[in-house]
Amino acid sequence: MTNSKTLALGAFALALSTTALWAETELTVYTAVEAEDLERYAATFNEDHPDIKINWVRDSTGVITAKLLAEKNNPQADVIWGLAATSLLVLKTEGMLEPYAPAGLDAMDPKFRDSDNPPSWVGMDAWVAAICYNTVEGEKLGLSAPTSWADLTKPEYAGHVVMPNPASSGTGFLDVSSWLQMMGEEGGWAYMDSLHNNIAAYTHSGSKPCKMAAAGETVMGVSFAFRGAKEKTNGAPVEIIIPEEGIGWDMEATAIVAGTANEEAAKTLVDWSVTPKAMEMYNVGYAVVGIPGIAKPVEHFPANIPEKMINNDFEWAANNRAAILEEWSKRYDSKSEPKG
Structure with missing residues (x-):
């Protein structure tokens, strides 16, 4: 009896020590x-x-x-x-x-x-930039779906666009840095000045604009394709739009x-x-x-994403990040959501 108790205690102690090692x-x-x-x-x-x-x-x-x-x-x-x-x-x-x-x-x-x-x-x-467009809200307000970044500056879209703040959101920063790369510094800031007129709010989350579009809280949310695909899979009336000029990533x-x-x-x-x-x-x-040949198509992802991804200069974006964010905040931060 003593031996069996000793063995049992020993097994229990071993189990405890093994669990301790695992954790x-x-x-x-x-x-x-x-x-x-x-x-x-x-x-x-x-x-x-x-x-x-x-x-x-x-x-x-x-x-x-x-x-x-x-x-x-x-x-x-x-x-x-x-x-x-x-x-x-x-x-x-x-x-x-x-x-x-x-x-x-x-x-x-x-x-x-x-x-x-x-x-x-x-x-x-x-992860790549995309516009989430609520088809129900758009139809209700008579707002056709955008096909380009330029479309987001149309006067009729005023107050119906939400995008992420680049200082807090990586998605917001890839948008801003890609516009500056695609349009040049002068053209990029001029574009953002026009876009700012139509912005309802800058969010502190990259996924939130698409969630808002999915919930009907805005017509258009500048977000990323993964979030759009997820909302559409969950039954939201959203279209994932890849702007014709190209997309940041x-x-x-x-x-x-x-x-x-x-x-x-x-x-x-x-x-x-x-x-x-x-x-x-x-x-x-x-x-x-990251490993070629592994990825399978993701439901609701637009097929033209790879060809629309810009030749992103990551070193330039990183080296100029602080200056870009300082300028962006100076111009547009007044429409940012409160933090926290």
């Missing part, structure tokens, strides 16, 4: 990934690595970028998983990222990685924060972030992912 590594991961996807991302990662627990810190792109910069001398994050490449380039310039070449890097599209060797960041997927990307005390676990996560399994997970919501 012993925790990573603080900063992200701008859509909130409803975080549980799925962590669960899929934990299928292969149950010994690493992810503690998410999630907010919009601009807020996460500002938080990281504020913590430069006292980093709180271990890994950044799902932040705009343009933001990571800013952090790289500040010396805040730990260069690392993850296993499987050779399979990646070269556009989906930092150009240095080893790279400071690696891409996950691309950015990558969600991953990096290790320099100085992390959990470097091995951080490398494990970054290794996993570029696996085919991870790419298939990203493809649930994104039509373009």
